[in-house]
Amino acid sequence: MMTSKRAMEIMDRVRARLLVLVLVGASLASTVQGCGAENSLVDGACAAGYAACDGMCADLAADRDHCGACATRCAPGIACVGSVCGGDPRDRLDGSSREGGDGAVDGAPGDGSPDGQPGDGSDACPPPPYVTAAACGACGIVCVAPNSACLVDAMGKPGCGPPCVAPLQECGGKCIDLTNDPRNCGACGKFCPSNICASSMCQGATPGDVVVIGHDYQDAVGGSSQARVLTNAVFIPTSNPLRILSYEQFASAAVVANVKSLIQSAAGGRMLKITVATTAAALASATLAQTYDVVLVHDQQGTAPAALTAIGATWAADLTAFSKAGGVVVALDGASGQGGMPALLTSAQLLDLAGHESIPAGSLVGIVAPADRIATLVVSPYGTFDRSVTFQSNEGNGGNVVYVAEHIVDGLPADPVVVHKVVP
Numbered sequence: 001m002m003t004s005k006r007a008m009e010i011m012d013r014v015r016a017r018l019l020v021l022v023l024v025g026a027s028l029a030s031t032v033q034g035c036g037a038e039n040s041l042v043d044g045a046c047a048a049g050y051a052a053c054d055g056m057c058a059d060l061a062a063d064r065d066h067c068g069a070c071a072t073r074c075a076p077g078i079a080c081v082g083s084v085c086g087g088d089p090r091d092r093l094d095g096s097s098r099e100g101g102d103g104a105v106d107g108a109p110g111d112g113s114p115d116g117q118p119g120d121g122s123d124a125c126p127p128p129p130y131v132t133a134a135a136c137g138a139c140g141i142v143c144v145a146p147n148s149a150c151l152v153d154a155m156g157k158p159g160c161g162p163p164c165v166a167p168l169q170e171c172g173g174k175c176i177d178l179t180n181d182p183r184n185c186g187a188c189g190k191f192c193p194s195n196i197c198a199s200s201m202c203q204g205a206t207p208g209d210v211v212v213i214g215h216d217y218q219d220a221v222g223g224s225s226q227a228r229v230l231t232n233a234v235f236i237p238t239s240n241p242l243r244i245l246s247y248e249q250f251a252s253a254a255v256v257a258n259v260k261s262l263i264q265s266a267a268g269g270r271m272l273k274i275t276v277a278t279t280a281a282a283l284a285s286a287t288l289a290q291t292y293d294v295v296l297v298h299d300q301q302g303t304a305p306a307a308l309t310a311i312g313a314t315w316a317a318d319l320t321a322f323s324k325a326g327g328v329v330v331a332l333d334g335a336s337g338q339g340g341m342p343a344l345l346t347s348a349q350l351l352d353l354a355g356h357e358s359i360p361a362g363s364l365v366g367i368v369a370p371a372d373r374i375a376t377l378v379v380s381p382y383g384t385f386d387r388s389v390t391f392q393s394n395e396g397n398g399g400n401v402v403y404v405a406e407h408i409v410d411g412l413p414a415d416p417v418v419v420h421k422v423v424p
Helices: 004-034 225-234 253-265 305-324 341-347
Strands: 051-053 056-058 149-152 158-161 169-171 174-176 208-213 242-247 272-277 294-297 328-332 353-359 364-367 388-393 401-409 412-423
Touching: 208 225, 208 305, 225 253, 225 328, 242 253, 253 272, 305 328, 305 341, 305 412, 328 341, 341 353, 364 412, 388 401, 388 412
Parallel strands: 208 328, 242 272, 242 294, 294 328
Antiparallel strands: 051 056, 149 158, 169 174, 208 412, 353 388, 364 401, 401 412
16 A cells, blocks of 8 residues: 555656646747747747838738838828728728728728727828829828929829929929029028129129127126127028028137027027038038038137138138129137137138237227127126127228227227128
8 A cells, every 4th residue: 555655756757747747838828829920939039921120020911011012101090901001992991892881901001980089081192103292102201302292203103302303492382483582592591682683693793791799608698799700790691491602721619619509599580500610621612602601610719820811712712702792701700719700710811910919808898880780789888708800900990991899998999899891
């Protein structure tokens, strides 16, 4: 007769073997499930009918996030049927013909399904065919700029592409000829004051401007008078977007960053397109007026006057042509660095200067030409931030040269701090 202890040992062994069988069965079940729709993995690869998308196996025929191709997502509420968002309007989802019944595709656009479901009139896409910018080729494929139009090719296949045929370009949703449109002359938003545009250039009485400002802008704050003379100068052109070429090769990164911040804060909803120039060659171009509205020359404090003299000479002809075509040149000169800006401005023929002198922070500057556009809404007098200068100019105040603001010494205006030169 078997002892109770021996019987217990046998029962424990039986239980252990049963547990092993249960675990093996669960493992097999898990492996079978791994080949199902959730993962569709067979020996580490996607099973037939599935594609690897974002590290997972997707059924391109029915996956709303990968409909027909990886990352082709259907709009909310739209099913992926037969690899097409919204499905084929000729077939029902159950495979039967649309003929008979209510004539609608179950769960598809136009089936009269409840609110928030496809077909209730609030669908993200209209019924096929998908030939609109909101649904181009399939529901959920949206055309965006620069390929913002849904175009149908010779084979009848829709696809996103540019909305305008050269030489026309899209401006504000319209196809515009930039060669002769005075509101979009050479570029979208480039307005000609003369209302005459020919060969992509504004014609007629379109004088340009050179504004030279003796302020360093590292410490200037928005809304200050010192900031306002800068932004008044930059926003002389009325173009929108405003295209600015910013020459920063030897400038202080901190000062440049604050200048851009001040300009952006005063944009008032206008779009700014700022192109950074880190080489002098960018300003030695005969096509500046076709590409930019403003050339902004920061204080090039990081190099010697002799080097800046040579650079300015390479700019002279092209900056003159730019300003004569209506362009605006804004040049900044502070008291930091090696003091070569007067040499640069003179050799570039922007303003003939004998030199500059630094003035202490808090020095008074008075507006002496309140009717000039650079003086608009500038409080007078105003105190300077650190590192400002006065100019010793060889071009006197009068005619097309206007001393807008001058240093106040013993209560009287002295040398200019802000000079506005009109280039006819």
